[in-house]
Amino acid sequence: MGTVSQDELYMRAAAEFGPALARLAKAYEADASQRLDLLQDIHLALWRSFSSFAGQCSLRTWVYRVAHNVGISRRVRRRVAKLISLEELADLESAESPEDAAHAAHALERLQGLIRKLKPPDDQVMLLYLEDMDAVAIGEITGLSSRAVATRIHRVKLLLSRHFRQGETS
């Protein structure tokens, strides 16, 4: 694949998925400078990855795979605080009532806090669920079977309904 195609693919991907990539970076990094650094790392990895992209999967799947893999690498490298699974997170007591989390800004902050506590691939499933992806797409990106994805989505829904009163976040 030539340089022109690589650039074109990147420009297309950045235009189409740029906001989703920024949300992903925001979920992984609380600190603004680290977040920008991660976002730039994702864009760089994406641009470089298009030299070996030969239509193995859809553009969307490829973009999310690259972005999540950069996120994973960073988490592994930085040895962030102990991460837990969805099941373990569900067992933790919610410090605030759903009413407290009713404001959108506050809800967003809490949501990002929850994602940062999760270990892979649970964090990825939750992020992709929030991006409104179906189980098949999540399976393609994470490598989990559709059954495993379905189980996790179920847990994500339970967790979200416990921490936020669905439909009343604003």
Next chain:
Amino acid sequence: MTDIKTVWQTQTTEDNEMITLTEIRSRASGLKARVQWRNLALYAYSMANIAITAWLISTGHHKAYMRYEVPGLLLVAAHLFVIWQVWWRTSVRAMPGDLIGRAALDYLRHQLERQRNALSSAWLWYIAPFMPGLIWELWMRANLHPHGVAPDIDRALVLFLVLSAAFFWIAVGFAFAWGAARLDLRLERLNTLKAE
């Protein structure tokens, strides 16, 4: 009334979502340059050592009764071996081009396997190659000396150095093995996840 997905998808992101190709290329060049400088420093260090050893061998700047050629050549071979290993391990062949675009579980498995392999073999290709030459030289300095001439190094000191080095490297070996075992455990968990 909105749900949590809408809150998530409509959040404002202050970061610049569209990064220009010029910025990307500049970041790529910076990254490449950092890796090249790191490898260059290692190559320069090895080449300097090779040059000094070759000079010592060719000019005979060592005591006549010591056969410095053999340990010297062993050290040169060790340096060349390490240079080749660094080149091979950091070359494109070591990392599949499409790796970053693979499903997250496969990517994570590849990363963990790479770390595990590095932990379990680094001392073998980075440290062990120098040992024969160094031990040979130490032994020679402690033992080869004409009658009535004191050895270069005291035998007790050589013994102490060898035992200390052995103890240190055994401890390092255990630490690496422990790290590799932990990574094996994580790999097993990944396999379980994949099989779910």
